[in-house]
Amino acid sequence: MRVDLRSDTVTVPSKEMREVMSYAPVGDDVYGEDPTVNSLEERVAQMFGKEAAVFTPSGSLANQLGIRMLVSPGEELLAETNSHIVRAELGAAAVFSGITTRTWPAQRGLLFASDALSVARPDSGPYLVSTKAIAVENTHNFGGGTVQPLSEIQALHKGAQEMGLALHLDGARIWNAHIASETPLIEYGKYFDTVSVCLSKGLGAPVGSLMLSTKENVVKARVWRKRYGAGMRQIGMLAAAGHYALDTNLSLLHHDHRRAQFLAKRCHAISSSVVDPMHVDTNIVGLDLSELPISATEFAAMVKTEGVLISALGPKFARLVTHLNIDDPAMEYAADVLADALQRTLVSK
Numbered sequence: 598m599r600v601d602l603r604s605d606t607v608t609v610p611s612k613e614m615r616e617v618m619s620y621a622p623v624g625d626d627v628y629g630e631d632p633t634v635n636s637l638e639e640r641v642a643q644m645f646g647k648e649a650a651v652f653t654p655s656g657s658l659a660n661q662l663g664i665r666m667l668v669s670p671g672e673e674l675l676a677e678t679n680s681h682i683v684r685a686e687l688g689a690a691a692v693f694s695g696i697t698t699r700t701w702p703a704q705r706g707l708l709f710a711s712d713a714l715s716v717a718r719p720d721s722g723p724y725l726v727s728t729k730a731i732a733v734e735n736t737h738n739f740g741g742g743t744v745q746p747l748s749e750i751q752a753l754h755k756g757a758q759e760m761g762l763a764l765h766l767d768g769a770r771i772w773n774a775h776i777a778s779e780t781p782l783i784e785y786g787k788y789f790d791t792v793s794v795c796l797s798k799g800l801g802a803p804v805g806s807l808m809l810s811t812k813e814n815v816v817k818a819r820v821w822r823k824r825y826g827a828g829m830r831q832i833g834m835l836a837a838a839g840h841y842a843l844d845t846n847l848s849l850l851h852h853d854h855r856r857a858q859f860l861a862k863r864c865h866a867i868s869s870s871v872v873d874p875m876h877v878d879t880n881i882v883g884l885d886l887s888e889l890p891i892s893a894t895e896f897a898a899m900v901k902t903e904g905v906l907i908s909a910l911g912p913k914f915a916r917l918v919t920h921l922n923i924d925d926p927a928m929e930y931a932a933d934v935l936a937d938a939l940q941r942t943l944v945s946k
């Protein structure tokens with residue numbers, strides 16, 4: 598059996614999704630004439646209580662368009678040390694927008710409003726860089742799918758308002774946070790000036806993200822999207838996959854969360870230092886191998902020989918992600934392989 602737990606981006610579109618894509622009405626989206634894109638943008642904006650949205654080919658671009666609306670060249674964005682914007686977008690904020698970043702570290706990426714607010718320096722005058730915005734990642738990817746507490750988001754919003762700072766939500770997996778915490782999407786939308794969401798993670802669309810904000814920001818973001826070379830034409834087929842994902846796959850995410858719990862518990866049972874199931878909020882299981890005599894790369898290679906693919910993200914940190922294409926038999930097989938590999942590692946100690 599082959600079980601790919603490297604990421605929830607590896608899902609392939611189902612037959613039903615492909616069918617819906619094949620008969621989607623389309624038009625030229627650069628002219629604003631693709632009805633399926635237009636309806637998806639309206640739909641997702643409404644879900645979060647935002648005025649408008651713009652479709653993008655990647656979540657990175659949705660993030661970059663969002664923060665570009667909030668921070669000017671030579672100004673500063675604050676983000677958590679292991680956030681996607683800082684670590685996984687290849688310096689795009691600096692390269693494209695002249696944005697500098699400063700970071701605060703957080704265990705499991707968990708947000709404490711005071712961590713972010715205490716490093717913020719708005720209106721710093723002619724000597725120091727002025728902070729303009731703070732980015733929050735929910736769920737936190739490299740933190741292990743951590744759901745950010747609503748109370749901390751609210752505290753951050755209050756503090757940011759007092760300091761005149763804007764807030765960006767990297768909501769690539771906000772869907773998982775919504776399902777796990779039962780917080781309405783519209784509630785999340787309230788606290789952020791710009792929001793990015795991905796359709797191609799747990800929701801299983803082959804391509805697609807959106808940036809949500811005010812009408813004015815979205816009009817500006819469309820200009821930048823085109824300037825970056827991401828003005829697209831008859832992409833109603835991609836938007837149709839997004840509609841299908843929201844109709845059908847959003848309500849399935851709780852299975853991914855249940856399966857991640859199962860994997861975490863099986864690993865924990867062999868070696869409790871590796872993962873605490875209480876800290877697995879959603880579909881991502883971070884494995885901390887620091888107390889085991891094996892590197893993440895070696896561990897990943899070990900389980901790969903049995904057909905289980907996982908990501909080695911740090912010298913001693915591996916990541917498993919459950920998704921639409923992992924059913925219960927695949928989960929059980931992967932759990933057996935992982936447990937056996939941990940057991941063998943412990944015996945060799």
Ligand SMILES: *Cc1c(COP(=O)(O)O)cnc(C)c1O
Pocket residue numbers: 654655656657658660681682734736737738767769770795798806
């Ligand atoms: C996947 C992801 C993105 C976007 O990634 P793309 O590969 O550019 O679509 C953004 N933020 C987070 C937290 C992610 O996990």
